[in-house]
Amino acid sequence: MKVSTQSLQETLGSLVDGGVQLATESDVVAGVQPYVVAAPGSEQEVASVLAYANREGLKAIVRGGGTQLNTGLPPGDGDILLSTTRLNQVVEYAPHDMTVTVQAGLRLVDLQSHLARARQWLALDPVLSPGATIGGIISTNVSGARRLRYGGVRDQIIGIRVVLSDGTIAKGGGKVVKNVAGYDLPKLFTGALGTLGVIVAATFRLYPLRAASRTVVLTASTPAPLCDLAVRVIASTLEPTVLDVMSLRATTRPLDQPDSTPQSTRASTGGLYVMTVRFEMEPESADEQAAALVDMARAEAGSRLYRWIVCDDGSLRDGTGIGRRTGRCACRYGQGGGRLAPLQRCPDHARRGRRTALAAGCRRLYACERRGECAYREGKCAAD
Numbered sequence: 001m002k003v004s005t006q007s008l009q010e011t012l013g014s015l016v017d018g019g020v021q022l023a024t025e026s027d028v029v030a031g032v033q034p035y036v037v038a039a040p041g042s043e044q045e046v047a048s049v050l051a052y053a054n055r056e057g058l059k060a061i062v063r064g065g066g067t068q069l070n071t072g073l074p075p076g077d078g079d080i081l082l083s084t085t086r087l088n089q090v091v092e093y094a095p096h097d098m099t100v101t102v103q104a105g106l107r108l109v110d111l112q113s114h115l116a117r118a119r120q121w122l123a124l125d126p127v128l129s130p131g132a133t134i135g136g137i138i139s140t141n142v143s144g145a146r147r148l149r150y151g152g153v154r155d156q157i158i159g160i161r162v163v164l165s166d167g168t169i170a171k172g173g174g175k176v177v178k179n180v181a182g183y184d185l186p187k188l189f190t191g192a193l194g195t196l197g198v199i200v201a202a203t204f205r206l207y208p209l210r211a212a213s214r215t216v217v218l219t220a221s222t223p224a225p226l227c228d229l230a231v232r233v234i235a236s237t238l239e240p241t242v243l244d245v246m247s248l249r250a251t252t253r254p255l256d257q258p259d260s261t262p263q264s265t266r267a268s269t270g271g272l273y274v275m276t277v278r279f280e281m282e283p284e285s286a287d288e289q290a291a292a293l294v295d296m297a298r299a300e301a302g303s304r305l306y307r308w309i310v311c312d313d314g315s316l317r318d319g320t321g322i323g324r325r326t327g328r329c330a331c332r333y334g335q336g337g338g339r340l341a342p343l344q345r346c347p348d349h350a351r352r353g354r355r356t357a358l359a360a361g362c363r364r365l366y367a368c369e370r371r372g373e374c375a376y377r378e379g380k381c382a383a384d
Contacts, residue, residue, distance in 0.1 A: 001079050002056055005035045012038045012080070015048040019086055027081050029061050030074030034081040041086040043161065043169060043200045050198065051167025053080055062194045064105060065131035068140050072193040082198065084135050090114060091201055092175070098206040099175055101159065104135025104199045120206045123150035135199040141191030145278075149241035150207065153190050159203030160186040162196070170197070177205050210280035214290040215242075215311045218275045218297055223247075225304040226275040229297055233277065236296070238289050242278035 001008070005022070013020045019039035027037055040046045053060045061078040063069070064085075084105035091101040095118045102111055108122070109130045115121050125144030126137060138160075143152040150156070159173030162185070172185020189196055220226050226245045233243060279289045290310050297308060 001035065001058065003058075008058075008079070009036050011052065012036055012049060015052060016040050016045050019045075019083075023081055027063075029063065029069055029078065029081065032061065032075050032078045034061060034078045036079070037081045037083055039083040039086045043087075043163065046082070046087075046163045046198055046200055047167040047169055049080065049082060050163055050165055054166045062135075062198050064133035064136035064139075065107065065129070067129050067132045068136055068142070071140050084133060084198075084200075087135075087200060088133075094175075095120060097176070098208075099158070099177070099203060100206060101175065101201060101203040102134055103201050104133060104138075106134050108132050108134060108137060115206060116209065119209045121209050122204050123156055123207050124153065134202060138190055138199055138202060139192060139194045145242040145244055148243050149239070149280075154187050156204045157186040157190060157202055158205055160189055160199060161201040162189055162199050164197040169200075173203065175203050210282075212283035212286045213278060213280045214286040215276060215278045216290050216293050216297075217309045217311070218277075219248075219308075220273050220275075220304055222304075223273045225300075226273055229300055230275065232296060232300060233293065238293060239279070239281070240277045240289075240293075241280045242276060245273065245275045248272040248274055 003011075009020055009022060016038050019041055021037050023034045023037050025033075027034055038049050040049060050060060052058075058079040059075070059077050060080040060082050061075050062082050062084070064083075084103075087103035087105035088110075089103050089106065090111070091103060093100045093114070098120065100111070100115065100122070107130065108124065108126075108128075109132075111134065112121055123146060124137060125146050126132065126142040127144055128137075128142065138153055138157065141153050157173070158177055159171070159175055161169065161171045163169055170185065172183060172188075186202070189199060218226060218229070223245060230243055230245055233240065277293055279286045279293075281289070294308055294310070
């Protein structure tokens with residue numbers, strides 16, 4: 001580095017009001033230890049920091065919530081860690097136009113909470129920790145299970161403001177959904193991993209929150225019948241927002257951790273596979289589409305399926321795992337009177353965990369609290 005650490009800190013302190021400090025071990029990025037952390041509080045301060053770094057030949061690393069620092073090639077070196085944590089405001093929200101402009105350091109969970117007051121949401125549901133920021137999500141182009149219905153980041157972003165490496169402030173897109181003027185800068189910066197510049201703000205289109213959610217869960221011993229059914233569902237008139245096919249092992253561990261299940265346990269589970277399909281719309285339409293999917297599954301897959309369950313509260317976390325909240329029994333024969341409870345409440349395996357019970361041959365993942373017995377038998381609710 002051409003300048004001393006003390007000089008660097010003092011210079012950045014004059015450019016950034018109250019947001020500069022010496023870097024610590026917690027600021028290491030992919031093995032690279034920066035010297036100073038700068039947290040600009042405005043777009044202009046970001047431009048000033050990058051312009052200074054460009055003049056002095058210093059290297060800057062951009063960090064948002066720090067949830068995806070392992071994505072892409074690691075930096076070879078870094079002098080300044082530029083944090084977007086102070087860029088965390090909603091700049092403009094137009095509920096009637098269904099658009100919102102936010103700063104890049106705003107957390108997605110905070111934005112969704114803000115939008116929910118007007119019964120709206122940003123149609124992005126990446127499986128990330130709550131610290132994930134808007135800028136990081138755009139830079140990594142990460143999306144979730146609802147991409148099937150709403151698309152990814154490129155389909156939601158309509159405007160962007162960025163600061164280039166020399167401190168130049170650039171913008172692209174606009175604040176309306178139908179905007180075709182100029183080069184599509186928002187899509188260019190989506191998935192660029194911060195290599196083209198620092199995202200400081202973005203504008204998104206919004207969607208209304210749906211009135212009801214129905215999640216259908218089907219299981220089989222092999223993925224073939226579920227994959228065949230998935231193809232039929234996509235080609236049908238059904239309108240799912242989520243459609244995922246996965247192994248049961250993928251649903252019983254955190255998504256950011258490797259599968260450490262012993263080989264013996266993997267074999268004993270019989271290779272159970274799960275297909276989750278979610279419908280989000282008006283309650284009557286959601287019931288009809290869920291029932292239609294169940295009929296299709298029984299007609300197409302038949303005996304190759306173990307069983308099916310319908311949850312009416314969206315209890316499956318974005319189609320990525322077995323439900324963690326209880327929901328009401330709901331099958332094609334109508335609403336059941338009991339409530340779904342976790343497997344551990346099944347009297348046959350009351351003291352056993354999920355994997356142990358599966359290894360013992362229990363294919364019933366839910367129990368009914370009213371009757372105290374397995375809720376589903378051949379697709380019918382035992383509480384009826």
